[in-house]
Amino acid sequence: MNILITSAGRRVSLVKAFQKELKTLIPEGKVMTTDFNISLSSACRVSDGAFQLPLVTDSDYLNLLINVCLQNNIKLIIPTIDTELLLLAQNKQLLIKNGITPIVASHDFINICRDKRQMSSFFIENNIKVAKEYSKYDYKLPLFIKPFNGSRSVDTFIINSHEDLTEYHFKNENLMFLEYLDHSKYEEFTCDLYYDKNHYLKSVVPRQRIEVRDGEVNKGITKRNVLVDYIKEHLSYIDGAIGCLTAQFFKHLSKDKIYGIEINARFGGGFPLAYAAGANYPKWIIEEYLFNKDIAFYDAWEDNLLMLRYDNEVLVHDYKE
Incomplete structure (x- = not known):
């Protein structure tokens, strides 16, 4: 029984984690990958087999994916x-x-995650504070501007003065004007959450974002703080959620204030830190979906584990295009 990681790109650590856990439980098991250009994907180079697929928007993508499987x-x-x-x-x-079996949340929950306004409503329904959204004609500085449907920190702006605002900000209907949460007063955390096949929370690992590069954590540290119990209280069950979710929160340095920012219904780029700390989501996925095991709540991950990322190389000899 094999596993496929799609659009693997440079997620070498994720591929290696699944390889390690699968081979422990199923020695002959393989972790394979797909990408738009497998010859230039480092993750495809270290996987047990790679398959080139078109972009997900291609009309034949699904059929090709099923055939590969x-x-x-x-x-x-x-x-x-x-x-x-x-x-x-x-x-x-x-x-x-x-x-x-695709390890993917429900259609309805993914739609919520993909729309920052729906996400704000979801947080409010679960008694979690969110940054106020302003009208573009009635706002207070400083502002944080981001697209309601964006990712990877693309098209985000911190606005400190009226001179920083341009026609682009006002005319682009995708952009939201939001209350700015001052980084000198708030710590930013990405939390790796695991939900079982019945949509119940089984693990919470807050990772403080120390440095971010291209929207992905470059330096981070695990923190066993109030967010663990806070998320257990407010998000112990999410209809439609399964597997790894990546949730972003801002926590005030001195006051009892926590703001929900967003949730991504997939593994985040910084998950290798949670895995290294002992939160074995790849193993739990294999146990749940290939061995039909129940997953107990896990909270014994390593606190204050610091991750400092650096660039490494995958070398391919006699490469030909």
């Missing part, structure tokens, strides 16, 4: 980018009929 005894699909999630969720029953 059927021809290679792939039983689980682990998506890694937002654009795949809706397609996999919409076609989940078709995949299951073919003996393939």
Whole structure:
């Protein structure tokens, strides 16, 4: 029984984590990958087999994906980018009929995660504070501007004065004007959450974001703080959530104030820190979906584990295009 990590790109650590856990439980098991250009994907180079697929927007993508799975005894699909999630969720029953289980949340919950305004409503319904959204004609400085449907910190702006605002900010209907949460007063955390197949929370690992590069944590540290109990209280069950979710929160340095920012319904780029700390989400996915085991709540991960990322190389000899 094999696993497929799609759009693997440079997620070498995630591939290696699944390889380690799968081979422990199923020695002959393989962790395979797909990408738009497998020859230039470091994760595809270290996986047990790689398959080139078109972009997820291609009309033949799903059929090609299913064929890859059927021809290679792939039983689980682990998506890694937002654009795949809706397609996999919409076609989940078709995949299951073919003996393939995509580890993907429900269509409805993914739609919430993909729309920052719906996400704000979701947080409010769960008694979690959110940054106020202003009208573009009635706002207070400083502002934080971001797209309601964006990712990877693209098109985000901190506005300190009226001179920083441009026609682009006002005319772009995708951009939201939000209350700015001052980084000198708030700490920013990404929390890796694990939800079992019945949508119950089984683990919370807050990672403080010390430094971010291209929207992904470059330096981070695990922190066993109030966010663990806070998330257990407010998000112990999320209808439609399964597997790894990545949730972002701001926590005030001195006051009892926590703001929900967003949730991504997939593994985040900084998950290797939570895995290194002992939160073994790859193992739990394998146990739940290939061995039908129940997952107990896990809270014994390593506190204050610091991750300092650096660039490394995957060398390919005699490479030909």
